[in-house]
Amino acid sequence: MDVLSPARVVVGLDVGGTSSTAGVLTEDGDVLAVVAGPGANVRSSPGALADQLTEVVATAARRARDRVSGAELETLACVAGVSGAGAAGRGYAVDLIERSVSRAGLRPPSVEVVTDPVVAFAAGSPEPRGSLLLSGTGAVACRFEELAEVERCDGLGWILGDTGSGVWMALEGLRAAAADLDRRGPKTALTAAAAGMTAALGPGTGDSRQDLVRLVDVRSPAELGEFAPVVSGCAAAGDEVALDIVERAVDALLATLAVVDDGGASVVVAGSVLTEGPVRDGVLQALRDRARDAARPVVGALRLAAAKAGWPLPELDRVAPAVAAEPILTVGAWSRDTATAGGSASAGSVGGGPTAGGSGGRHSAGGDWARVASARGASAGGAPAGRGGGPAVDRYLPEDREALYRICLLTGDSGSDATSKYRDGDLLGHIYLGPYLELEPSHARVLRRSDGTPLGYVVTAPNTSAFEEECERSWWPRLRERYPEPPREDTSPDAGLIRTIHHPPRATGPWLDEHPAHLHIDILPEGQGDGNGRRLIEAALDDLTAAGVPGMHLGVGAQNLAAIGFYEHIGLRVLEHKPSALIMGTRLPRS
Structure with missing residues (x-):
């Protein structure tokens, strides 16, 4: 029986607060697998993080082996972009990634853990120099030289910063709803929208303010972030309170960028808040033709992993379409088990x-x-x-x-x-x-x-x-x-x-x-x-x-x-x- 030669691959991981994605890339530039699953940020993600991430990586490995007719994988490098992998949380992030990759059956010579802005920049800039403005679960701005971060502003987490992020917008919206209910603030459509979010928890307390208290007690910051699109929607509909939150988000993000940006090179914009909606519109209006959209962050992780393996840095215009065309497998439950989820669940139109x-x-x-x-x-x-x-x-x-x-x-x-x-x-x-x-x-x-x-x-x-x-x-x-x-x-x-x-x-x-x-x-x-x-x-x-x-x-x-x-x-x-x-x-x- 012929023994198949090992397939030489690299692995890229994007580990965020809301979701995690693993990709497998060959030296020839073929994407063998893209697998998504729950987030694994220690400060904002629910669940057994190591188990969740191990399932994502192991599923990607199985998918890759199937694509190479069952041959073993020779994993030459693994680069993981991890939300919360700054100096304060780096030890935990490295341990989480190394354990998950090992338990998934992969044995790269080493695992490199970088912050999520690094992979986001590599997923959006064909050049090794420039700036990044990211607003998703968190918010941060960075400047890069040779694909390496040399300066940053914010990215301090939802308690100390992340101003202009999805979680920040969501919390500002919920605070505005609470102020409306408490008669400390103006009337806003956000109040009714927040009531819909609290209804998903089951029977109320009889006090709408206490329902909001219960909501923020039982939901993680990443889960509360689902209210950010509601804020954007209310702003688009003309709600003055929501419009003020959006305007402050735009101003805050541009101020964060100004700290690190040299004003010359391109700026990669990334994260769910800057993918579409009024905050994106305001930021793009300010940046004009300097703005570049990032591909999926796993694209950047795969490019960096290829470079770490000693391969030529893959062209962004090749890897991004290959990842986009690859069937994405989804594993694990993306939130708590809610077979009786409340609210309108309009599916499509x-x-x-x-x-x-x-x-x-x-x-x-x-x-x-x-x-x-x-x-x-x-x-x-x-x-x-x-x-x-x-x-x-x-x-x-x-x-x-x-x-x-x-x-x-x-x-x-x-x-x-x-x-x-x-x-x-x-x-x-x-x-x-x-x-x-x-x-x-x-x-x-x-x-x-x-x-x-x-x-x-x-x-x-x-x-x-x-x-x-x-x-x-x-x-x-x-x-x-x-x-x-x-x-x-x-x-x-x-x-x-x-x-x-x-x-x-x-x-x-x-x-x-x-x-x-x-x-x-x-x-x-x-x-x-x-x-x-x-x-x-x-x-x-x-x-x-x-x-x-x-x-x-x-x-x-x-x-x-x-x-x-x-x-x-x-x-x-x-x-x-x-x-x-x-x-x-x-x-x-x-x-």
């Missing part, structure tokens, strides 16, 4: 929605609804009943339309009431609900009280591409006639929705063939919990299975950890990582 489009085709191994359905003894097309006379899942009736439109509006602001946000309360329903009720009414399910009153719904389109085409023929034209496209200077929330009517997103990606269906789910607070969200989705997936659909996808905000954990729990897996969202999906069994 018409045609797969704002978070379900795009390209890149980064698949996971896929969910397995057949396994989940078999375990619970589901019958295709079934509609689970409520417990003990509680809410029950039923088929959609035409007379439900007005009530479901109302639910769409009452959950339309990141799970909170959007009534005050829009002048025309029907717009959300026209985009995210109406076409499903008209074009696919047999695939709509309703959560009802015992008296028949709707508390929530799930709507599906078995074939997203065909659904988009039918919407273009018979749904959008009527709405475009009713709602003319607004002028460019109109930046109101209503105008944004009307522009969606005129330019609806289209779902794209190699995962679409195997996961052609998509769905939306919205539930009022009264109907959240007690497994109602799970039963709605089970009914929808059973219905799609009975229709012979091979798989389903949906979109979810990347920082909506409760929803991600819920979807993971019921068998969905990540199909694509987008800058601010995940596309998740599951294969369906043959009926």
